[in-house]
Amino acid sequence: MARTQQIALIGFVDELTATGIGVRAACGLVGLPRSTYYRLTHHYRHYRPVTDPIPQKNRQQPATLTAAERAAGVSALESAEYAELSVVQTYWRAFDAGLVCCSERTFYRVAAEQNMVGDRRRRKHGGGSASRHKPIVHCGRVGELWSWDVTELRGPRTQDRYKLYLVIDVFSRYPVAWRIEYTENTQRAVDMFAAAIAEHGAPGVVHADNGAIMRAHTLVEALADNGVLASYTRPRVSDDNPFSDYAGSVIMPRMNPCERVRAGRRLPRAEPFGIITWPIDAYSVQIFRSEEAEMKMRQSVGDAGPLSLYAEGFGENLEGRGYAPDSVRWRLRQLAALDRWLRDHRLAAGDLDAACVDRLVAARRAEGRTTLVAVANFSVPISYLREIGVVPPEVSSQLDPVSQILGRYRSYLVTERGLVESSISVNLRVAESFCRKQALRLEELSAAEVTAYIVAFSARSSIGWSKKTVSALASFLRFLHVTGVTAQPLAAALPKLAGHRRTVPCELDEYDFARLLGGCDCSRDVGLRDCAILTVLWxxxxxxxxxxxxxxxxxxxxxxxxxxxxxxxxxELLPMPIDVGEAIVRYLHDGHRRVPPGCRALFVQVRAPEGAMSPDGVGDVVARVSRRVGLPAMGAHRLRHGTATQLVRNGASWPEIAQVMRHRTVAVTASYATVDPVLTSELARPWPGAL
Structure with a gap:
């Protein structure tokens, strides 16, 4: 903000404060920081300049070591008694002997000035040694230089660790050899190199770091027998083996901890790539385990089934979604039941599908069990297993004609009609029931069959659901005609259903709304949320x-x-009343909302699974609070009716109410309001010819 703008805003603040408004409120109204106002009006200075400042290096430091104290520290470092010790060992022994009187950090600075830090064993009696040269190996073609390293990989469980032996050709970035073991073993490395040399030929140089397995005499002699020179990095240097180090950094972060290792599958043969994006990274969930690793895993899990490896991750997932400890244990029991069923029937985790769950439920019912006897009991663990890729996703058969036409109808509702998910689900439910009833003879469909279906359906359904079915079926029939499935527009053949509300909705007033607010315990998070929801609805x-x-x-x-x-x-934009804003602020400020990462919903659930509230959840809030305060059972839409009625009572016109309710016609608004005939007289048109 420019200084001229700040000065102009200060004038506005002064005018507001002259009327009795505080400085904080006035600065907030004009958008000027209060600190800027005080700084410019009171001429605050952040510092006082010194007339003749002294540079930091020339200032007298009272704790500076004298020349004699510094010389004593250097003598201790160069003495024959401490020549083989590190700097910190030298400091403490010299301090105990009374040779130095400074801090450990100051002693380190003195040693650094004399170039006496690091490996001091080479500097015995003041001597020195030349530093090792950086190994430089020229590589101009494939198969001339290999680089290898051992990287640690995490398994499905927390305690699982695997060692990835990886050898790459530096020129082509091609993984010439790799294997996964539980430990670092020299003989396995020798076998790996022998197989790689037999398949690809011997390279000129094999470069590695200074690990114990890399410098083992057995491996060095085996490479020398094949005419391969071993090259190693310098001590404490991190860039002498960049190719293998980068390979480990590429593989490790992109691997799902719950799926990093899976038995029984091996990578396909890789092709040379210009950058390190091998199948080891792309197919990280299919890394092959050696026979020894597989045997050790089987011994560790004992008689457990194929899903036991994922129990720990499943429990952590439930805790992260806000499930209580008892709920977590119950969900783990569901996973254990699935695990035992797969183990007893010798099935793998990938064989778990809807038919398998149906057989499990039928078997438990046949045994007389009273728990876990419904398919819905296993929905949470199966969803988790599908999310991590252990269980294949449930995909409807592409050969099913009903599924095909319903898929096209769903796309039509989303793209052409722009319906929300709740309306789409209702329309698909009605369309699927109609297709199954008609045995999918849609091309031969007639108006008589459509009418007979609605008549039979209405005989066993309520008036409200029958009307919804007629509306949804009309949409489906229009879709069939538009797409050319039916030659005639059969939507016009649907009969009109008679039936109106037999009772007038219960009229709510401000007293009833106050009773609803009184039923919310605002000392709890759920009470603050319910109070804010009711206020917004009303x-x-x-x-x-x-x-x-x-x-x-x-x-x-x-x-x-x-x-x-x-x-x-x-x-659409609506003005937010003061009481609505206050209720939302209390909920956001005083409540302890547990919001999952990435969730921006205003109203969230207080029970697991955490996340945004659903429309049914909002309706349950109104129903629960109304029963608590003794009002007749009602849903969230009853408050909307009450809002329209109160607007009429307060003298608002019907077009104004229609605008607030966001209705397209005034007739719909009139059906919302429970009023007397006098208030609705303005809607009645004069009868032609009446006196």
Whole structure:
């Protein structure tokens, strides 16, 4: 901000403070930091300049070592008694002997000035040795230089560790040899190099670091017998073996800890690449384990089934999603039941599908069990196993004609109609039931069959669900006609269903709303959330899906507006009343919301699994609080009706109420309000010819 703008804003602040407004509020209104206001009006200075400053290096330090003390420290470092000791050992022994009187850090600085830090054994009696030269090996073709290293990999369990032996050709970045073991073993390295040389030929040089297995005499002699020269990095140098070091850094971070090693699968043969993106990285979940590693794993897990390796990760996943300890133990029991079933039937984890779960449930019911006798009991562990890739995803058969046409219908609803997921699920449910009933003879479908289906369906269903079925079926029939499946527009053949509400919705007033707020225990997080939800429903007249879809970013606190995501993906701005803002602020500020990473929902669940509330959850809040305070059972939409009624009572016009309710027609708004005939007289048109 320019100085002229700051001075102008200071004038506005002075005018506001003259009217009695505080400096904090005035600065907030004009957008000027309060510190800037005080700094420019009171002429604050951050520092006082010194007339003749003394440079830091020329200043007198009271704790500086004298020349004699510094010479005593150097003499201790060069003495024959301490020549073979490190700097820290020399310091403490000289300190005990009274030879030095400084800190350990100062002693290190004195040693660094004399170049006496590091490996002091080479400097015995003041002598020195030449530093080792950096190994430089020229590589101009494939097979001339190999580089290898041993990298540690984590397994599915926390205690599992594996050693990846990896040999690459430096020129082509091709992995000429690799194997995974539990430990570093020289003989296995010798066997690996023997197989690689037999397949690819002997290189000129093999470069490695100074690990024990790399410098083992057995390996060095085996390489020498094949005419291969062994090259090693310098001590304490990290860039002498960059190719193998980079290979480990590429493989390790991109591997899922729960899937880093899987038995029974081996990588396909790799092709030379210009950069290190081998199949070892792309197929990291399919890394082959040696027979010894597999045998040791079997001994460690004993008689456990194929899913026992994932129990620990499953428990950590549940804890991270907010599940209570008892719930975590119960979900682990579900995973254990699946594990025992697969083990007893000699099945692998990849064989777990819907049919397998059905057989498991049927077997438990046949045994007379009372727990875990429903397919839904195993939905959470199976979802986790599918998420980490252990169990294949559930995919409907592409050969099923019903699934094919429903897939196209779903795309039509999403792209052409722009429906939300809840409406799509209802339409697909009705369409699937209709297709199964008609045995998919859609090309031969007639108006008589459509009418007969609706008549039979209405005889066994309620009026409300029958009307929804007619609307959903009309959408499906229009889709069939548009896509050319049916020649005639059969949607026009659907009969109209008679039936109206037999009861008038219960009218709510401000007293009833106050009773609902009184039923919320604001000393708890759930009470603060329920109070904010009820206030938003009542004061803004929102639908339950709109409340569940609110995000923290939808509120503009400066303008006092809130963005509503309504039907048909419409985004509309509404002014936010003061009491609504206060309720939301109490919920966000005083509550202890547990929000999962990446979740921006305004209202979140207090029970596991944590995350954004669903529309059904918002409706459950209203129903639960209404029962608690003794009001008739109601849903979230009843508050929307009450909002419209109160607006009518307060003198708002019908077009104004329709705008607040975001209705397209005033007739829909009139059905929301429970009022007397006098208030609705403005909607009635005069009868033609009446006096």
């Amino acid at each position: 004061r803004l007249g929102l639908r339950r899906g709109e409340v569940a879809g609110l995000r923290v970013d939808d509120i503009d606190w400066r303008r006092g507006e809130i963005t509503i995501r309504g039907k048909g993906h419409r985004h």
